[in-house]
Amino acid sequence: MALRRFTAGSPVTAAPPAPLAENTSWVQDLESGDADIRRQAVWMAAPSDALAETICLRLTHEASQPVLEAMFVALSRCSADRVVPAMFDLLASEEVLLRTRALEVLEGFPEPVAALMQEHLADAEADVRIFLVNLMGGLRHPHVPDWLDHVLHHDTHGNVVAAALEVALEVAGPRLRLAIQAAKARFHADPFIGFAADLALQRIETQ
Amino acid sequence: MSLISTVVPAAISETDFEKFREFFYRKTGIQFDSNKRYFVDKRLLERIKATGSDSFRDYFIKLRFEADDREVQELVNLMTVNETYFFREAYQFDCLVNSLMEEVIRKREPGSLIRIWSIPSSTGEEAYSIALYLLERWSKLAEYEVEILSSDIDTKVLQSAHRGLYTPRSVANLPAEYLAKYFTRKVDGNWQLCQDVLESVEFSRVNLCNAADTRRYRNIDVIFCRNLLIYFDDISRRVAAEAMFEALRPGGFVCLGHSESMSRISSLFKVRRFPDAMVYQRPLETL
Numbered sequence: 001m002a003l004r005r006f007t008a009g010s011p012v013t014a015a016p017p018a019p020l021a022e023n024t025s026w027v028q029d030l031e032s033g034d035a036d037i038r039r040q041a042v043w044m045a046a047p048s049d050a051l052a053e054t055i056c057l058r059l060t061h062e063a064s065q066p067v068l069e070a071m072f073v074a075l076s077r078c079s080a081d082r083v084v085p086a087m088f089d090l091l092a093s094e095e096v097l098l099r100t101r102a103l104e105v106l107e108g109f110p111e112p113v114a115a116l117m118q119e120h121l122a123d124a125e126a127d128v129r130i131f132l133v134n135l136m137g138g139l140r141h142p143h144v145p146d147w148l149d150h151v152l153h154h155d156t157h158g159n160v161v162a163a164a165l166e167v168a169l170e171v172a173g174p175r176l177r178l179a180i181q182a183a184k185a186r187f188h189a190d191p192f193i194g195f196a197a198d199l200a201l202q203r204i205e206t207q
Numbered sequence: 208m209s210l211i212s213t214v215v216p217a218a219i220s221e222t223d224f225e226k227f228r229e230f231f232y233r234k235t236g237i238q239f240d241s242n243k244r245y246f247v248d249k250r251l252l253e254r255i256k257a258t259g260s261d262s263f264r265d266y267f268i269k270l271r272f273e274a275d276d277r278e279v280q281e282l283v284n285l286m287t288v289n290e291t292y293f294f295r296e297a298y299q300f301d302c303l304v305n306s307l308m309e310e311v312i313r314k315r316e317p318g319s320l321i322r323i324w325s326i327p328s329s330t331g332e333e334a335y336s337i338a339l340y341l342l343e344r345w346s347k348l349a350e351y352e353v354e355i356l357s358s359d360i361d362t363k364v365l366q367s368a369h370r371g372l373y374t375p376r377s378v379a380n381l382p383a384e385y386l387a388k389y390f391t392r393k394v395d396g397n398w399q400l401c402q403d404v405l406e407s408v409e410f411s412r413v414n415l416c417n418a419a420d421t422r423r424y425r426n427i428d429v430i431f432c433r434n435l436l437i438y439f440d441d442i443s444r445r446v447a448a449e450a451m452f453e454a455l456r457p458g459g460f461v462c463l464g465h466s467e468s469m470s471r472i473s474s475l476f477k478v479r480r481f482p483d484a485m486v487y488q489r490p491l492e493t494l
Binding site (some may be wrong): 107 | 244320338341342348349350352355407408409418422441442445446450451452453475491
């Protein structure tokens with residue numbers, strides 16, 4: 001039989017982890033040219049404001065996907081103060097992975113996100129506003145209908161309003177009836193918005 | 208002198224449930240939805256009474272500020288669900304011996320160490336199933352050294368796993384010849400696993416979401432992590448996926464439960480389809 005034997009009371013035989021460069025801190029290890037060392041540094045560092053700040057500064061420069069994934073997981077465990085504003089900034093990134101992961105992290109901080117949502121809904125970029133609307137769909141927060149109401153009444157970009165209607169299909173209640181009707185009227189020439197608005201209104205009527 | 212009240216609260220309030228849920232999640236990564244209220248409340252009230260606490264608030268203070276996490280461990284033991292049995296979802300064990308082990312040894316010298324990690328261990332059936340499969344169905348076992356590690360956050364089930372005593376229900380899927388060869392039937396109808404197989408698995412207490420717990424698991428060739436992630440929320444699932452990625456040797460494999468998908472959790476792993484099962488693989492090289 002070639003199964004290793006463990007007798008009662010025998011010491012743990014799991015091999016110790018390959019050590020990171022000895023006597024160096026995770027800050028230095030994050031500068032390593034070896035992606036494995038950078039990833040381990042992120043993984044082993046305890047959540048802290050310092051870690052969050054350091055990672056946020058590195059996100060747009062990190063080329064290794066596994067390291068990036070570890071960074072976003074680490075950020076989701078740090079406090080919101082440093083993380084949430086940086087994630088909002090990432091929504092304007094050209095990199096799909098950065099935007100996607102930033103949205104996932106933001107979903108985990110509903111209250112801090114709520115405090116900044118109205119401000120960011122005024123972003124000049126329609127794409128950013130679309131991401132924020134999509135974020136509302138995953139965010140468990142009682143103000144989601146208020147934000148949707150604002151977008152449906154006031155946003156000037158058809159694609160943003162269309163995204164809001166898609167979310168409204170999932171979360172709409174009678175509260176959003178007027179806003180949906182207003183969006184349909186404002187974009188009366190857009191067949192998709194008309195279709196989505198009618199569907200959302202139907203959903204409300206059958207609730 | 209402290210006066211210990213014998214009055215236990217009749218119910219847990221919504222506010223208290225939320226406090227407890229947040230605390231337990233931070234400690235373990237396990238998320239309770241509101242539909243688990245009955246399950247959680249019953250066990251909380253049990254512990255409030257058992258610790259002689261006056262109220263949830265009193266109990267919660269003890270819980271948060273105890274020095275050794277002993278009461279936290281009691282709660283974990285109560286709150287985690289542990290049912291399993293031998294040869295559960297056996298198609299993955301078939302995949303192990305028919306495909307995964309062949310891939311693992313492809314670039315390894317005879318005599319080298321192969322490491323398999325089963326987490327959560329629950330009462331040991333999965334890890335021991337792996338041992339039985341290797342003994343009976345992997346023809347090259349004699350040429351390699353195989354180490355089977357198994358971990359759980361619940362210390363009570365780990366104790367039970369060490370004992371290796373199983374009910375008829377737990378062994379119901381085992382072929383009769385395996386029962387005859389590796390078990391002894393006890394007078395009460397339960398089955399005692401033989402010493403050789405008991406000693407082929409190392410059990411340990413590990414929280415998969417705690418990097419300090421998992422750091423000593425490295426260069427693992429195959430991880431079985433089945434029906435654990437379904438208890439986690441999105442963040443904890445990603446943390447667990449990271450932990451598994453860290454633990455695996457490049458090219459190593461992860462087997463999840465039949466209703467679980469790594470693709471929805473993390474993009475770190477490649478999907479590999481084998482005749483018996485679909486598994487996930489850490490890429491051979493870090494990109």
